[in-house]
Amino acid sequence: MGGGPRTFPGGLSKWQYKRMHEKLARQKQQGLLRHEKQLYLARLRSEIRASRLPGASPSPGGDDDDGPTSSRAHIRALADRFLLPGAEDLWNEDDGPIHRAERPPRRVVSGGRNGGGRHQLVSGREQPRGGFNPRREYQTLAPWWWQWRSASAIPSRAKEASFCFFGPKRRYSVMPPPFQAHHESVDAPMMPLIARGLAGGPVALSLFIQERFYSVAAGRFGRKWRPDSSDEDDDISTAKKDLKFAKLGASSEEESEDDELEARTAIRKKWSSAALRNCDIKKERRALKSYEEENNDLDGSFRELREEIKNREVLGVERRRYESRGESLFTNKRFDECGISPLTVKALTDAGYLQTTVVQEAALPMCLEGKDVLVKAKTGTGKSAAFLLPAIESVLNAMKNHTNHRVSPIFSLILCPTRELAIQLTAEANVLLKYHQGIGVQSLIGGTRFKLDQRRLESNPCQILVATPGRLLDHIENKSSFSVRLMGLKLLVLDEADHLLDLGFRSDIEKIVDSLPRQRQTLLFSATIPKEVRRVSQLVLKRDHVFVDTVGLGAVETPNKVEQLYHIVPHELHFHMVYRLLREHIDQEMDYKVIVFCTTAMVTEFMYIMLRDLKLNVREIHSRKPQLYRTRISEEFRDSSRLILVTSDVSTRGVNYPGVTLVIQVGVPSDRDHYIHRLGRTGREGKSGKGVLLLAPWEEYFLNEIHDLPVQKSQTPHMDEDMKRKVDGSIKIVDMSIKEAAYHAWLGYYNSIGDVGRDKTMLVDLANRFCKSIGLEKPPALYRRTALKMGLKDVPGIRIRKK
Numbered sequence: 001m002g003g004g005p006r007t008f009p010g011g012l013s014k015w016q017y018k019r020m021h022e023k024l025a026r027q028k029q030q031g032l033l034r035h036e037k038q039l040y041l042a043r044l045r046s047e048i049r050a051s052r053l054p055g056a057s058p059s060p061g062g063d064d065d066d067g068p069t070s071s072r073a074h075i076r077a078l079a080d081r082f083l084l085p086g087a088e089d090l091w092n093e094d095d096g097p098i099h100r101a102e103r104p105p106r107r108v109v110s111g112g113r114n115g116g117g118r119h120q121l122v123s124g125r126e127q128p129r130g131g132f133n134p135r136r137e138y139q140t141l142a143p144w145w146w147q148w149r150s151a152s153a154i155p156s157r158a159k160e161a162s163f164c165f166f167g168p169k170r171r172y173s174v175m176p177p178p179f180q181a182h183h184e185s186v187d188a189p190m191m192p193l194i195a196r197g198l199a200g201g202p203v204a205l206s207l208f209i210q211e212r213f214y215s216v217a218a219g220r221f222g223r224k225w226r227p228d229s230s231d232e233d234d235d236i237s238t239a240k241k242d243l244k245f246a247k248l249g250a251s252s253e254e255e256s257e258d259d260e261l262e263a264r265t266a267i268r269k270k271w272s273s274a275a276l277r278n279c280d281i282k283k284e285r286r287a288l289k290s291y292e293e294e295n296n297d298l299d300g301s302f303r304e305l306r307e308e309i310k311n312r313e314v315l316g317v318e319r320r321r322y323e324s325r326g327e328s329l330f331t332n333k334r335f336d337e338c339g340i341s342p343l344t345v346k347a348l349t350d351a352g353y354l355q356t357t358v359v360q361e362a363a364l365p366m367c368l369e370g371k372d373v374l375v376k377a378k379t380g381t382g383k384s385a386a387f388l389l390p391a392i393e394s395v396l397n398a399m400k401n402h403t404n405h406r407v408s409p410i411f412s413l414i415l416c417p418t419r420e421l422a423i424q425l426t427a428e429a430n431v432l433l434k435y436h437q438g439i440g441v442q443s444l445i446g447g448t449r450f451k452l453d454q455r456r457l458e459s460n461p462c463q464i465l466v467a468t469p470g471r472l473l474d475h476i477e478n479k480s481s482f483s484v485r486l487m488g489l490k491l492l493v494l495d496e497a498d499h500l501l502d503l504g505f506r507s508d509i510e511k512i513v514d515s516l517p518r519q520r521q522t523l524l525f526s527a528t529i530p531k532e533v534r535r536v537s538q539l540v541l542k543r544d545h546v547f548v549d550t551v552g553l554g555a556v557e558t559p560n561k562v563e564q565l566y567h568i569v570p571h572e573l574h575f576h577m578v579y580r581l582l583r584e585h586i587d588q589e590m591d592y593k594v595i596v597f598c599t600t601a602m603v604t605e606f607m608y609i610m611l612r613d614l615k616l617n618v619r620e621i622h623s624r625k626p627q628l629y630r631t632r633i634s635e636e637f638r639d640s641s642r643l644i645l646v647t648s649d650v651s652t653r654g655v656n657y658p659g660v661t662l663v664i665q666v667g668v669p670s671d672r673d674h675y676i677h678r679l680g681r682t683g684r685e686g687k688s689g690k691g692v693l694l695l696a697p698w699e700e701y702f703l704n705e706i707h708d709l710p711v712q713k714s715q716t717p718h719m720d721e722d723m724k725r726k727v728d729g730s731i732k733i734v735d736m737s738i739k740e741a742a743y744h745a746w747l748g749y750y751n752s753i754g755d756v757g758r759d760k761t762m763l764v765d766l767a768n769r770f771c772k773s774i775g776l777e778k779p780p781a782l783y784r785r786t787a788l789k790m791g792l793k794d795v796p797g798i799r800i801r802k803k
């Protein structure tokens, strides 16, 4: 009996699956050929340009003159390559038709000054316009040779350059545009007058082959072949880089996150088009709208506006109720009234979720109705369940129609910016899926083995996938069976949507979205949604989406029960101050649980070592730590109290550590939203909390960005000499290499912050002060390249490494 599975990923039959793979292989091959075609054209142009230079000697003819690496040999090899069977498709309608001659033409006859057309020009008789001939007819291309002719041999107006190809079996000649009069014979072929084509006119490229004959009216080339255009050259270098990046990607699995990210982003950027198989190419032009359509649009807009106002009214009432309850997070609505599966309700009850929170009550009906929804709600108010529940319902609905898959499609995809958040959401989804047999949720995050991911996804149920964008894109681009599974997608969620639609992630998100089915529901959630993000959200949301805002215009975006303070302390005392604040808090709070946010991973590491030496119960999480370690510490911190977590921005958004009593932010956050999300790690579920922002005097400008938040200046506590000496002692024991790395990272961070980074002299001065605060006598030297990149090369106070 025939072995092997009956159905393949995506519910395809064996033959459909096979055909799909063949098609993908063909498309891949074509991608490569397309690159080579560009390379070929670029080479051709440079030869022509070279021949047009004053005093350029005519190129010798014949094969024998060409060394194996000569440009001519290269052109020849490339021409052979893209005329291989299967490459004909590269010549598309824009390039002009390819015709197969009944009989090979003997002579090229000009069509005359004004007419004749290209086909007459090359073949001496009218050629029918048509599509491609069957592929087989273009096989077997023989070796060929080509010859340059001196410009003086050209009788026409465009004498600049000439070339033609002769071959025992085929001959190529690039012909002038139809409006160009010239007479030519096969033995003395006319110069193609590429120069005209370069200037924008159509170039007729006719390829003579003894048995076969191609005529390509290269209208598109005409546009592309500008004499000074370097597009193609750029493409070539891009193609070369592609190969390099592809190799890098293969080996970067275990490297540091930053390097890995960079390499992956580069590979993705370069290869995405090929890998997404044209999914990311817009194929249709946007047509101008007719009057009626515009009118319809207008009607639609009015309808949307009315709906939005109605929604806002509903939410406004909801909000007023919410606020009048003194910000009680929960509503009177129970989950069993929400129209979700009884099994999910049972799991919710087990987890202690009985009533919905405000955001859940407001968002669930719209999400369950199948609408696209953008949701804004404060940190810690239960947004995760508000999208996980629709994600589960979406799977249940989809499973009714898809029952016979060996490997089920992924029906719900949840994207989030950090690994910790992805792990947390997966765990929460698992809790909600407790009673749903056969439905599974998996995570896909960086820092784990690609192959292991693959195996895990294939061998475990995975109808819901929680992923970080980078790793997801890796799988989409490198595993076609994975892309097939995504073809069944019904629901896409972007958690921390504003961050995902930020410039840093946006191109990844665009590529991911392009590879997903258009017929889907999309949900966007965040605690902060700046105007710019509201605008770009149209990239993923339908036009008639609903905006659920439980915060409200002009309302405070931070939890009401969180006390917010700031301290202005000279840089030199920042670390002492952190210790002082921690000690004070530990003395006041029995079950303290503190998060200290630092600006960069290396500064985080420095702070951690220092606090550990000061005998505080402290842990660290940042991007320089291996993922396993990060996950372990994250779980430990979630489940403990009397613990301090020192961390960088990897813990800024979404991560839910219950019972955090204090959040300290050391140094200026990169923007207002960062401040809000970091602060939001405390005061969750309507509980109280405290946030302290520690700024140096020159960082005070940041207060303008958060002037509408209830942040109050605090009295700087007194620092006794004993404590100061103690901290200084702990700073001393930190390894020199960590201090140097912290200095570099600090410089990089503040250089990237507009307000500080613009004045380089001031920046370097401040960095040198930071240097002293971490116990470095003089600032460590920078690599010349790094200094150049940061615009700091000649700035006084910057030291450059000798080698």
Ligand SMILES: Nc1ncnc2c1ncn2[C@@H]1O[C@H](COP(=O)(O)OP(=O)(O)OP(=O)(O)O)[C@@H](O)[C@H]1O
Binding pocket: 352, 353, 354, 355, 356, 357, 360, 377, 378, 379, 380, 381, 382, 383, 384, 385, 526, 527, 653, 654, 655, 656, 658, 680, 684, 685
């Ligand atoms: N209906 C509910 N009943 C009881 N607890 C809930 C309910 N909804 C959410 N929670 C709890 O509230 C806490 C915060 O929820 P969640 O992490 O979803 O907040 P969030 O709005 O996503 O926060 P952030 O903006 O930081 O991502 C979690 O501990 C969660 O278990």
